[in-house]
Amino acid sequence: MSSTPSTPTATIRAVFLDVDGTYADYGIVPEGHVQAVRTARAAGHKVLLCTGRPVSMLPETILGAGFDGLVASAGAYVEVDGEVLLDRRFPADLAARTVAVLDAHDAVYILEAQDSLHVAPHAEARLRAIIEEHFRRAPEGQPKGASAILGSVRVTPNRAAAAFAKVSVFEAPVPMEQIAEEIGPDIAVVANSIANEGRHAGELYQRGISKADGVAAVIAHFGIEREDTVAIGDGQNDLEMIAFAGVGIAIEGSSPELLALADRTAAPPHREGLVDAFTELGLI
Numbered sequence: 001m002s003s004t005p006s007t008p009t010a011t012i013r014a015v016f017l018d019v020d021g022t023y024a025d026y027g028i029v030p031e032g033h034v035q036a037v038r039t040a041r042a043a044g045h046k047v048l049l050c051t052g053r054p055v056s057m058l059p060e061t062i063l064g065a066g067f068d069g070l071v072a073s074a075g076a077y078v079e080v081d082g083e084v085l086l087d088r089r090f091p092a093d094l095a096a097r098t099v100a101v102l103d104a105h106d107a108v109y110i111l112e113a114q115d116s117l118h119v120a121p122h123a124e125a126r127l128r129a130i131i132e133e134h135f136r137r138a139p140e141g142q143p144k145g146a147s148a149i150l151g152s153v154r155v156t157p158n159r160a161a162a163a164f165a166k167v168s169v170f171e172a173p174v175p176m177e178q179i180a181e182e183i184g185p186d187i188a189v190v191a192n193s194i195a196n197e198g199r200h201a202g203e204l205y206q207r208g209i210s211k212a213d214g215v216a217a218v219i220a221h222f223g224i225e226r227e228d229t230v231a232i233g234d235g236q237n238d239l240e241m242i243a244f245a246g247v248g249i250a251i252e253g254s255s256p257e258l259l260a261l262a263d264r265t266a267a268p269p270h271r272e273g274l275v276d277a278f279t280e281l282g283l284i
Contacts, residue, residue, distance in 0.1 A: 014224045015040065015283065016050035016071065016215055016241060017274070018233035022251055023049065024062055025269035026135055027149075032272035037065040039284040046222055048080075050211050052203060052237050054165060055079070055114040056152040071214030073165035074190075074205055074237045077114055078214045085217045087114070088209060089163045094186055098167060098204060099160040101182045107172040110153065111164035117149070118156035118164065127153070130170045167204040168192055176202035190236045203237070210240035230281060232266060232274065234258070249277055 017023045023033055037047050049058070050071040058072070069080035078086040090098065102109050108126045111118040119127050131149055156162055170192070172179060180189040188207040211231075219229060231238070231245035234254045242248035242261045250262035251273065259265065264280075267273030278284045 010044065011228055012044050012046065012222075012224060013228045013230055013281075013283065014046040014048065014215075014219050014222060015230045015278075016048050016211070016218075016232070016245065018235060018238050018241075019049055019051040019053055019058075019062060021234040021268065022232055023269065023274065027059075027061070029062060029065070030269055030272045032275045033269065034065040036275050036278045036284055037067070040278055041066065041068065043284065045283055046218075046224065048218060050214060050231065050233070050241060052166070052235070054112040054117070056116050057112070057149055059151070069218060071211055071218065072114065073112060074203070075209050075211045075213040075240075076165040076205070078217045080218060080221050083221075085221055086214065087165075088206065089113075089165050090206065092160075094184070094206070095162070095164065096160040097183050098187065101179055102167070102169065102172075105172055105174055105179065107169050107179070109167055109169040109172075111156075111159055111162050112166045112168060113162055113164045116154045117152045118159050118162045119153050120159060121155050121157060124153070124155050127170060165205075169204065170201050172200040175200050176204075180204060211237060212240035212244035215241055215244055230283075232277065234268075247281065 023029060041047050046068040048067055048069045048071060052074040054073045071078050076088040108123045108130060128150060169176060176189045180187045186207055187204055189202045189204055192201045192203055215229060215231065219226060227246040229245040230247045231241040232249040233242060234251035236255060239258060239261060242250060242258060248262045249264050249266050250258045251268050252265050253268065266277040
């Protein structure tokens with residue numbers, strides 16, 4: 001009795017892409033990255049954004065390539081094929097303490113919810129000036145993505161009542177570590193991934209939540225093994241994701257800490273580094 005040899009099934013991998021400094025540069029996605037994502041998905045791989053941005057800060061110019069889902073707010077929110085797998089928001093008492101401490105220091109900040117971004121009435125003008133200044137620093141002739149942030153900003157007098165997942169601080173008179181300490185042990189701080197221009201700036205998030213949580217939730221949903229995951233990033237909020245993934249890739253010029261964790265490096269967006277990275281991994 002003869003049998004026909006079975007054809008090995010190609011391994012489906014899950015690829016997680018940080019946005020700022022990895023997939024996009026100043027909010028703009030190079031065409032090579034768009035095509036790399038589409039080609040990898042056409043080959044059957046799952047490609048997701050894994051960003052510190054909330055959904056409200058992800059315009060069509062970033063989402064336009066088409067993705068299998070996204071991890072937003074640095075792991076606090078996960079959505080796959082329209083299904084929400086995780087949605088972690090600041091508890092009411094922690095939200096109130098966070099807003100109270102930031103306001104006491106007259107900080108310029110936004111509360112990042114999935115549907116909108118909340119800013120204090122007295123800080124709106126300063127926020128817009130800081131963000132516009134950052135995006136003016138894009139290379140000459142390169143389009144800019146400031147509208148992706150500013151278009152979702154809402155002036156909110158009662159900010160403590162907003163259901164937010166993370167806080168981006170753009171300017172404060174004291175170091176972010178001091179602000180986090182005053183809020184309490186449930187808060188951690190990381191460098192601001194969008195606009196850190198030397199001011200006291202950073203991102204406040206619930207301690208213990210990271211992008212790795214989002215990666216784990218996604219692969220459990222798809223039934224993909226951890227060793228078949230690829231994570232690519234350039235920021236301090238990518239540390240856990242890079243360490244967790246089967247293959248971790250750091251963008252050239254990332255911090256020494258991130259580079260030490262990564263298995264390999266990729267060129268930055270202005271050199272369309274994801275194209276070579278996807279090719280080398282056999283994704284396209």
